[in-house]
Amino acid sequence: MLSTARTIAALRETISGWRRAGQTVGLVPTMGALHAGHMALVEAARRDCDRVVVSIFVNPIQFNRQDDLDGYPRREAEDVAKLMAAQTDLLFAPAVEVMYPEGFETKVAVDALGDCLCGAMRPGHMAGVSTVVAKLFLQVLPDRAYFGEKDYQQLMIIQRMARDLDFPVEIRGIETVREADGLALSSRNVNLSEAERAVAPQLFEALTDLASELKGGGGAPALLPNGRRRLMDAGFTEVDYLELRREMSLAPLQQAEPGCRLFVAAWLGQTRLIDNLKVL
Amino acid sequence: MLSTARTIAALRETISGWRRAGQTVGLVPTMGALHAGHMALVEAARRDCDRVVVSIFVNPIQFNRQDDLDGYPRREAEDVAKLMAAQTDLLFAPAVEVMYPEGFETKVAVDALGDCLCGAMRPGHMAGVSTVVAKLFLQVLPDRAYFGEKDYQQLMIIQRMARDLDFPVEIRGIETVREADGLALSSRNVNLSEAERAVAPQLFEALTDLASELKGGGGAPALLPNGRRRLMDAGFTEVDYLELRREMSLAPLQQAEPGCRLFVAAWLGQTRLIDNLKVL
Numbered sequence: 001m002l003s004t005a006r007t008i009a010a011l012r013e014t015i016s017g018w019r020r021a022g023q024t025v026g027l028v029p030t031m032g033a034l035h036a037g038h039m040a041l042v043e044a045a046r047r048d049c050d051r052v053v054v055s056i057f058v059n060p061i062q063f064n065r066q067d068d069l070d071g072y073p074r075r076e077a078e079d080v081a082k083l084m085a086a087q088t089d090l091l092f093a094p095a096v097e098v099m100y101p102e103g104f105e106t107k108v109a110v111d112a113l114g115d116c117l118c119g120a121m122r123p124g125h126m127a128g129v130s131t132v133v134a135k136l137f138l139q140v141l142p143d144r145a146y147f148g149e150k151d152y153q154q155l156m157i158i159q160r161m162a163r164d165l166d167f168p169v170e171i172r173g174i175e176t177v178r179e180a181d182g183l184a185l186s187s188r189n190v191n192l193s194e195a196e197r198a199v200a201p202q203l204f205e206a207l208t209d210l211a212s213e214l215k216g217g218g219g220a221p222a223l224l225p226n227g228r229r230r231l232m233d234a235g236f237t238e239v240d241y242l243e244l245r246r247e248m249s250l251a252p253l254q255q256a257e258p259g260c261r262l263f264v265a266a267w268l269g270q271t272r273l274i275d276n277l278k279v280l
Numbered sequence: 281m282l283s284t285a286r287t288i289a290a291l292r293e294t295i296s297g298w299r300r301a302g303q304t305v306g307l308v309p310t311m312g313a314l315h316a317g318h319m320a321l322v323e324a325a326r327r328d329c330d331r332v333v334v335s336i337f338v339n340p341i342q343f344n345r346q347d348d349l350d351g352y353p354r355r356e357a358e359d360v361a362k363l364m365a366a367q368t369d370l371l372f373a374p375a376v377e378v379m380y381p382e383g384f385e386t387k388v389a390v391d392a393l394g395d396c397l398c399g400a401m402r403p404g405h406m407a408g409v410s411t412v413v414a415k416l417f418l419q420v421l422p423d424r425a426y427f428g429e430k431d432y433q434q435l436m437i438i439q440r441m442a443r444d445l446d447f448p449v450e451i452r453g454i455e456t457v458r459e460a461d462g463l464a465l466s467s468r469n470v471n472l473s474e475a476e477r478a479v480a481p482q483l484f485e486a487l488t489d490l491a492s493e494l495k496g497g498g499g500a501p502a503l504l505p506n507g508r509r510r511l512m513d514a515g516f517t518e519v520d521y522l523e524l525r526r527e528m529s530l531a532p533l534q535q536a537e538p539g540c541r542l543f544v545a546a547w548l549g550q551t552r553l554i555d556n557l558k559v560l
Contacts, residue, residue: 105392111387138448160386161386166288
């Protein structure tokens with residue numbers, strides 16, 4: 001039975017009942033428009049925990065453009081049906097005023113990790129993410145929380161924040177779910193035109209090819225510009241970044257080494273897609 | 281019986297035993313060198329809560345000058361004796377490496393409230409305070425936490441942080457404890473020479489007189505410069521600020537109004553003293 005909480009008090013009341021019964025709680029924070037990638041997080045939580053809470057909140061402070069916030073897909077009725085089918089216990093779907101009442105002015109930021117990649121392209125984005133996740137952690141106090149590897153920088157930032165601030169929560173990263181043609185699932189994919197959708201899988205193909213070239217000993221300074229060119233030739237309209245970095249620290253690398261990963265963000269018209277791939 | 285925890289694991293083990301027994305927990309965060317002002321916080325916690333945790337941690341990230349950090353008084357043996365006499369249950373006294381392991385890079389900041397008064401004079405100070413208090417709250421997960429009104433800006437910032445991030449903790453502000461001559465108790469008072477100690481009570485006297493002049497209808501732009509001059513004439517070597525502000529928002533005011541307070545910071549040689557007083 002899925003119940004829905006719209007206030008922090010209602011959320012806490014349900015959860016404290018579970019706590020008294022000695023049950024463990026898993027949290028899956030989302031912005032809704034749920035797809036199979038989100039549902040893989042819910043399934044992982046279902047396997048690990050007695051109770052599963054999914055939050056749906058399109059977090060305004062992590063958007064740096066109003067049109068992007070306005071255009072972000074919202075489809076709660078369909079989301080609820082998916083969550084019921086996946087035996088979610090509780091949906092937390094607060095209004096903006098519940099999360100950010102008047103006078104709100106606290107920020108949680110993970111400095112160095114938030115400055116590169118998507119953080120550099122979208123000022124304030126990563127601090128917006130870490131702030132809302134800190135709030136959700138404090139509202140739910142889950143035993144475990146689940147995040148997709150598709151937003152890998154976000155996952156590293158949340159892991160670092162949880163460790164640095166001593167949140168009593170275990171962060172689990174779950175592998176990216178992909179379409180048959182390799183495109184990483186994303187709520188933003190619904191915004192792609194048919195022609196853009198045909199180009200989109202090139203993002204993952206380019207990463208896959210670059211990863212094998214890097215593993216073969218090629219250097220990033222030579223290979224990455226080729227990769228950018230390939231994406232533009234395939235029909236991407238802009239490449240925000242295409243970089244080789246260490247997984248934990250996100251430090252940039254010239255050569256592949258154990259624990260490194262490729263990161264990419266590129267535009268197809270009005271839609272920005274991101275992806276990443278472990279190299280070694 | 282006072283026990284001492286030096287690691288987060290040891291702290292949590294003791295507290296989780298209390299939690300299982302259904303006991304409430306009060307936290308008094310301090311930097312040690314305990315005086316009657318701190319002990320008033322411990323006594324308030326003792327009255328309200330089943331268990332009392334006092335933390336002693338001289339927090340390096342809230343000091344903006346190395347000599348100030350090095351010179352901050354440390355006297356754990358005497359502190360322990362006071363805490364035992366006050367029936368404290370647990371002392372948490374972590375080393376710097378326990379609180380800030382290598383790679384630490386997360387900050388919790390309350391923007392507007394941290395920019396004025398002591399925040400303007402001591403860059404990074406207030407974010408250092410809110411970050412360490414966020415950590416202590418997450419380590420202890422207390423029902424209530426106690427802070428002195430002497431550090432009034434700090435109290436407002438912590439209250440705002442706790443509210444904004446949904447910490448499940450009640451913040452209690454406790455009235456400033458003063459010497460017979462009015463000097464607010466502070467760990468820094470031990471650094472005053474005999475001559476400086478004789479001048480120090482003028483700080484509170486000046487606030488008291490200004491408060492009655494403001495209540496009498498005087499304007500802050502006329503009265504505050506007189507107050508600064510009076511402090512310099514009395515022997516203070518520098519006045520960092522002397523201001524009239526709203527209590528909750530810390531917005532500056534020209535005239536007294538309900539919920540306003542005077543704030544002062546001034547130097548006696550190498551020692552910086554702060555104080556504040558409710559006007560209306």
